[in-house]
Amino acid sequence: MKYESQGIAKLYFIAAIALFVGQILFGVTMGLQYVMGDFLFPEIPFNVARMVHTNLLIVWLLFGFMGSAYFLVPEEAERELYSPMLAKVMFWIFLAAGVLTILGYLLVPYARLAELTMNDLLPTMGREFLEQPTITKIGIVIVALAFIFNIGMTVLTGRKTVINLVLLTGLVGLAVFFLFSFYNPDNLVLDKYFWWFVVHLWVEGVWELIMASLLAYVLIKVTGVDREVIEKWLYIIIAMALISGLVGTGHHFFWIGTPDYWQWLGSIFSALEPIPFFMMTLFAFNVVNKRRRDHPNKAAVLWALGTAVMAFLGAGVWGFLHTLAPVNFYTHGTQITAAHGHMAFYGAYVMVVLTMVSYSMPLMRGQKAANQTAQKLEIRSFWIMTISMVFITLFLTAAGIMQVYLQRYSADPLPFMVVQDEIAHFYWAREVAGFTFLYGLILYIYSFFVKGPEVADVE
Amino acid sequence: MRETFTKGMARNIYYGGAVFFFLVLIGLTVDTVRSLPKTDNSENLTEQVAAGKRLWEVNNCIGCHTLLGEGAYFAPELGNVYTRFGESTEAIKAFIKYRPVEGVEGRRSMPQFNLTDEELEELAQFLKYVDGIKTARDWPPNIQG
Numbered sequence: 001m002k003y004e005s006q007g008i009a010k011l012y013f014i015a016a017i018a019l020f021v022g023q024i025l026f027g028v029t030m031g032l033q034y035v036m037g038d039f040l041f042p043e044i045p046f047n048v049a050r051m052v053h054t055n056l057l058i059v060w061l062l063f064g065f066m067g068s069a070y071f072l073v074p075e076e077a078e079r080e081l082y083s084p085m086l087a088k089v090m091f092w093i094f095l096a097a098g099v100l101t102i103l104g105y106l107l108v109p110y111a112r113l114a115e116l117t118m119n120d121l122l123p124t125m126g127r128e129f130l131e132q133p134t135i136t137k138i139g140i141v142i143v144a145l146a147f148i149f150n151i152g153m154t155v156l157t158g159r160k161t162v163i164n165l166v167l168l169t170g171l172v173g174l175a176v177f178f179l180f181s182f183y184n185p186d187n188l189v190l191d192k193y194f195w196w197f198v199v200h201l202w203v204e205g206v207w208e209l210i211m212a213s214l215l216a217y218v219l220i221k222v223t224g225v226d227r228e229v230i231e232k233w234l235y236i237i238i239a240m241a242l243i244s245g246l247v248g249t250g251h252h253f254f255w256i257g258t259p260d261y262w263q264w265l266g267s268i269f270s271a272l273e274p275i276p277f278f279m280m281t282l283f284a285f286n287v288v289n290k291r292r293r294d295h296p297n298k299a300a301v302l303w304a305l306g307t308a309v310m311a312f313l314g315a316g317v318w319g320f321l322h323t324l325a326p327v328n329f330y331t332h333g334t335q336i337t338a339a340h341g342h343m344a345f346y347g348a349y350v351m352v353v354l355t356m357v358s359y360s361m362p363l364m365r366g367q368k369a370a371n372q373t374a375q376k377l378e379i380r381s382f383w384i385m386t387i388s389m390v391f392i393t394l395f396l397t398a399a400g401i402m403q404v405y406l407q408r409y410s411a412d413p414l415p416f417m418v419v420q421d422e423i424a425h426f427y428w429a430r431e432v433a434g435f436t437f438l439y440g441l442i443l444y445i446y447s448f449f450v451k452g453p454e455v456a457d458v459e
Numbered sequence: 460m461r462e463t464f465t466k467g468m469a470r471n472i473y474y475g476g477a478v479f480f481f482l483v484l485i486g487l488t489v490d491t492v493r494s495l496p497k498t499d500n501s502e503n504l505t506e507q508v509a510a511g512k513r514l515w516e517v518n519n520c521i522g523c524h525t526l527l528g529e530g531a532y533f534a535p536e537l538g539n540v541y542t543r544f545g546e547s548t549e550a551i552k553a554f555i556k557y558r559p560v561e562g563v564e565g566r567r568s569m570p571q572f573n574l575t576d577e578e579l580e581e582l583a584q585f586l587k588y589v590d591g592i593k594t595a596r597d598w599p600p601n602i603q604g
Contacts, residue, residue, distance in 0.1 A: 034533070037567030042560065045570050046533050047522025111572070114517040126516025128530055162470075184516075186509040188589055189499040192529065193491065228466060235469035239476045246480040247487070255598035256527045257498045258491055263595060265487070330600060333528030333536060413603045416535035417567070 001363045003074040005081035010364045011091050012067025013357050017445065019060035019098070020350075024438050026053040031431040035424055044106070051105050051131045057345065058129065059098045064353030065174075065210055066094075069151050069167060071360045072217050077158025082150050090146050097139040101132055123184055127195055130181045137181055144175040162231040163220075166238060167213040173206030189257040200249045203344075204273065204315075208241040211311070211352045212280065215304060218359045219284060222301050224292035233283045237276050244272035251323050255332055263325035270323040274316030277308075277348075284308035296455040297362060297369035299378040303355035306386060310347025318343050318393065330408045335400035335423075343393040346386075354444075361448070373452025377443060384440030391433040399426035500591035510578075511585025518572050526589060528598070533567065536604030541590035543602050548583035555579060 001007065030049045033039045040049075074081050081087060104113045110126070117133035119125045124134045132140070148171055155164045180197040216234045220227060250266030253259075284305050295301060318340040322331040331337070358378065362370045370378065407419045414422070495501070520526075523534040544550040555572065556579060562568035574582065 033567070036565065038562045038565055041562040041568060042570055045523075046567070047519045047531065047570075050522050050531050050533070051519065110519040110522075111517045119517060120513075123513060123516065126519050126521065128521045131519065131522075186504060186512055187495075187499055187501055188512065188526075189495055189592060190492070192527065193488075232464070232466040232469045235466065235473045239469065239473035242473070243476040243480055246477075246484045249484065250487075253491070255594045255596075256529070257495070257500075257592040257594050259494050259498075260595050262491075329596060329598065332598070333525040333530070333532065335532055338532055407603050408600045413601045415603050420567075 001360075003080050005084040005087075006071045006074050006360075007364050008081065008084055008087045008091075009067040009071035009360060011088070012063050012070065013361060015091070015095055016060045016063035016067060016353065017357070019056050019063065021441060021445070022102070023053055023056035023060060024434075024441055026050075026056065028431065028434045028438055031427070031434045034420075034427040035431065048105055048110070051110075052102055054129055055105070055131060056102065059094075059102075061349050061353060063094070064349075064356070065171070066147055068214050068353065068356040068360075069147075069171065071356065071364075072167065072214070073151050073154050073164060074158075076161045076164045076217070077154050079154065079158040082153035082157070086146055086150050090143050090150075093139070094143045097136055097143070101136045104133065105131075122182065124182055127181075127184065127191070129199060130195070134182075137178075140178065141175070144171075144178065148172055148175055161227075162234060163213045163217050166209050166216075166234060170206045170209030170213065173209065174202060177201045177206065192256045193253065193258060196249055196252045200252055201246075203349075204245045204248060205242065207349060208245065208276065209238050211307075211348055212237050212241070212276075214352050214356050215280065215284065215307060218300060218304050218355050219287050221359060222295040222297060222304065223287050223290070224295075225287045225290055230287060233279070233287075237279050237283065240272070240276040240279060244269055244275060248273050251325075251328070254325050254328055267324045271320060273323070274312065274320050277312040277316035281308040281312045295369070297359060297375070299370065299375045299382070300355060300359040302379055302382055303351060303358045306382060307347065307351035307355050310343065310351055310386060310389075312347075313390075314340070314343030314345070314347035314393070318397075321397075330404050331400065334403045334408075335396050336404065337400075339393045339396035339400055342396065343389055346389045351386075367454075369455045370447070371450075371452040371454050374447045374450050375455070376452075377447035377450055381440045381444035381447060384443065385437055388433045388437035388440055392430050392437065395426045395430040395433060399423045399430070402426070498593040500588055500593070503588050503591055505584070505588075507581050507584045508588045511581035511583070511588075514574070514578055514582045515585055523569070525604075527592070527594065534569065536599055537586055538589055538592070538594075539599055539602065539604050541587045543604065548580070548587055551583040551586055552576075552579040555582065 026049050029040065030046060030053060033046050033049065070081060070087055113133060114125050117135050119134055122134045124137055125131060151171065152168060155168050177198055180194050183194050185191050212234055216230050219225065220230050247265055248270040250262040251270035253262035253266055288301060288305060322328050322336050322340065362368065369375065402423045403419050406414050406422060407416060521530040523531050525532060525536045527538040528536065540551060555574065558569045558571045560571045
């Protein structure tokens with residue numbers, strides 16, 4: 001760690017991982033509700049558990065992105081962070097807002113929360129992933145602006161690298177597109193159309209910029225490969241992400257009352273969306289093979305390679321499976337979507353944050369890399385979580401295929417709930433994989449505390 | 460990557476591609492918004508329907524159901540529930556009204572939201588309006604949603 005202010009990232013990463021645990025606990029709760037419908041009913045109905053599960057994911061990934069930026073930007077810019085104080089203050093504001101919102105979901109009925117937070121003044125609640133009370137959304141905007149100001153000033157008054165600038169572009173995009181969450185027209189088609197300007201343009205747009213720049217940074221650090229080479233890859237990857245992903249938004253406009261031409265545009269452009277992810281895989285393996293040094297942090301290298309592979313599988317392959325309009329006609333809004341969502345979020349965004357954590361945490365704790373025992377444990381937890389996620393995805397995909405056939409495709413379509421009973425054994429299998437994931441996560445956290453022989457420092 | 464392909468070229472593809480396709484998205488958005496009145500059933504978007512949409516939101520219905528295929532996959536699709544319930548807003552209202560407070564043993568059950576009769580009517584009218592939206596190929600594929 002070259003600059004003292006990079007250490008602020010530690011705070012953000014600890015919060016991120018704590019919230020990650022909460023997310024998974026609610027995940028296994030929901031998984032159980034899928035097969036034991038009355039579990040925790042009516043205290044924590046499914047909709048509340050789901051809201052907590054998805055919102056915790058978003059909040060902890062944002063903590064992860066911010067922590068990553070605070071670690072990476074000073075080093076790239078070759079100066080201390082513009083205002084370490086502001087970064088600390090914003091951390092506590094964001095954490096308080098996040099925790100209060102989650103408690104609000106859990107402790108009062110959602111309609112009462114809407115009332116308490118005066119949703120009527122500017123109704124934005126009750127839309128998928130954007131369930132936060134309006135006041136929380138305003139808080140998110142304030143935190144994001146302060147964060148971007150802080151990072152922006154650091155970048156602009158320091159050394160400007162491609163990694164810094166791409167990351168900054170991604171973060172600005174994240175803040176700008178979030179503003180669409182305040183637009184909630186009565187016309188449902190319009191509402192849905194612009195809702196995707198937050199959701200799609202985040203995860204299939206600007207977040208890919210953030211992800212690619214974080215990955216590029218870690219790869220430079222652990223492989224020692226020439227910056228010129230890595231920056232060229234970075235540009236071409238994010239170029240493909242935006243060229244395919246912007247009009248690729250159209251794959252969400254097939255069946256919501258929007259014009260028919262979206263079926264063509266959405267199919268064609270989103271069929272290109274796997275390309276940037278495939279290039280990320282090529283990129284990661286390419287530079288690791290050409291490495292000029294063997295970095296003592298083997299776990300970080302594994303996370304970086306894992307991110308590239310799993311993002312390609314989850315976002316690329318599983319996305320492509322159901323993105324063509326004639327296929328999506330049958331699969332839209334089934335467990336196929338859930339399968340894709342799980343592996344894509346884990347592979348792309350969870351893993352890239354854990355890559356940054358893996359690389360930077362030892363440095364912030366005054367080590368080159370975690371000790372041998374800790375790394376061994378971390379690598380084991382990598383495999384357990386990743387393989388569990390592969391199985392969660394496979395079981396949900398199987399459930400989805402059955403659901404599509406029984407409910408949508410067969411000559412005699414069955415009602416939704418009848419079909420759910422038919423496919424329950426896949427949900428049980430998914431739940432087992434979910435608990436295995438939780439076990440992997442516990443092991444992962446334990447790896448930060450375990451003692452062992454120091455790693456040999458081979459430069 | 461080969462030396463003939465320089466970083467400058469990659470950067471230009473990024474900037475050029477991003478700006479161009481962003482403009483394309485904006486253009487398509489303008490066209491989509493203009494042509495929506497043909498399909499979006501806005502002629503039936505009454506104040507009652509708007510109030511129903513708000514109820515839909517503040518009770519987090521999307522946390523279990525899909526609506527035009529978007530939402531959670533725990534409970535049935537509601538974009539065509541009006542058709543599925545025999546084009547009867549009364550049937551929709553009755554279903555929501557008589558959910559058991561303590562649920563159904565071992566089964567998934569919709570919570571009891573304690574809506575007033577007026578609110579039930581608004582919510583039912585909202586679902587009727589959504590059913591009137593002309594989706595491409597008349598999605599969902601069949602009445603089961």
